[in-house]
Amino acid sequence: MLVQSVYTLTNQQNGNLSFKVFEFDNNSYFDHIQRNNYFTLIIITAGEGLAKVDLCEYPFKENTLFAFYPYQPFMLESKGTLRGVSIQFHHDFFCIYRHHKEIASNGILFNNVYQQPFIWLQESSKNTLLNFVQEITGELKTESLRRDEVIVSYLKIFLVLATRIKLEQQHIEETGAAGGKQLLMVQNLRNAIEENFRVKHSPSDYADLLNIDTKSLARIAKNHFNKTLSDLISERIIIEAKRELYLTNKTVKEIAYELGYDDEFYFSRFFKGKTDISPQFYRDTVGFNRGATG
Structure with missing residues (x-):
């Protein structure tokens, strides 16, 4: 080619x-x-x-x-x-x-x-x-x-x-990763975010869940994922928001509430801050098939 x-x-x-x-x-x-x-x-x-x-x-x-x-x-x-x-x-x-x-x-x-x-x-x-x-x-x-x-x-x-x-x-x-204890913590962090990202949004929430101080957990996240702990949490929320915006006809307010945000406008600002576009613009431009099922 x-x-x-x-x-x-x-x-x-x-x-x-x-x-x-x-x-x-x-x-x-x-x-x-x-x-x-x-x-x-x-x-x-x-x-x-x-x-x-x-x-x-x-x-x-x-x-x-x-x-x-x-x-x-x-x-x-x-x-x-x-x-x-x-x-x-x-x-x-x-x-x-x-x-x-x-x-x-x-x-x-x-x-x-x-x-x-x-x-x-x-x-x-x-x-x-x-x-x-x-x-x-x-x-x-x-x-x-x-x-x-x-x-x-x-x-x-x-x-x-x-x-x-x-x-x-x-x-x-x-x-092949060095440090079995740290790798276990990484896996536990993944699991904790997957299970709790809809209700727990701050790094300290996950430090408490995993019984480790916030700075140490943030260092592990940066070393293993090359991202901050806040970014890991935020990006997981955004991925779920995008999925809901594309696959469902839920309002932005409903999606925000399901992701742990009582204020629809705060959630919209958060979404735009991470993606440079509003939730509604994402829905309109990526495509939205009403009534479709996954």
Whole structure:
């Protein structure tokens, strides 16, 4: 896939992007902050640099697969030539939330506040994923019967394979991590946030739950996740808010209340402070299917 090309599907109802595949041979596309209202997958086939994602920085090199969810801020600073291929798709084309049981990528590949937003690819894995990109590109070049369904099928397989790789890498990292006591605390922190993020919003809440002082817990969070404890809690709340905004017809006030916020306007300011957009704008731009079930 060396010939530079762009293939796009648009939503016929509103003219917005549904699905896009493109190759790049420089960094002009990603050298500034991206806040896209669709999922973005990027395979780096040549080059290296620094990825700035949310409030964190990660060095990267060739054979890296990035996975970014809607409105996640990111940019790639390259040290030279950067080559690769990107897939971008909107919720309305393929809803990660709704197909969670089929592909299990939500919470692993995407929307995972506990893991870095990329995986390293072995040469064989990279070639396998690029083959699926080629199959998708082939479909995009045609007007064949039920083309979109075929593309979704290839996309599902791509996401399943990438999710498997990430799960394997997580297992290796955790198995090889030094300090069993600290690793246990990290796992306990994850569990505590998952169980309590709707009602407990402050770092001290989790320090009390885990019987550890706040500074020590914050240090563990920073060392292991490269994020502050407050960011871990906030990002988990935002992920749930986005899911509710997309999948349900609950009002913003109802969603705020379910996430532990009595003041709808305070919650809206919190949401906008973390995403740069209001809850209603997220619902309107990412897509909202009334009456749909997950």
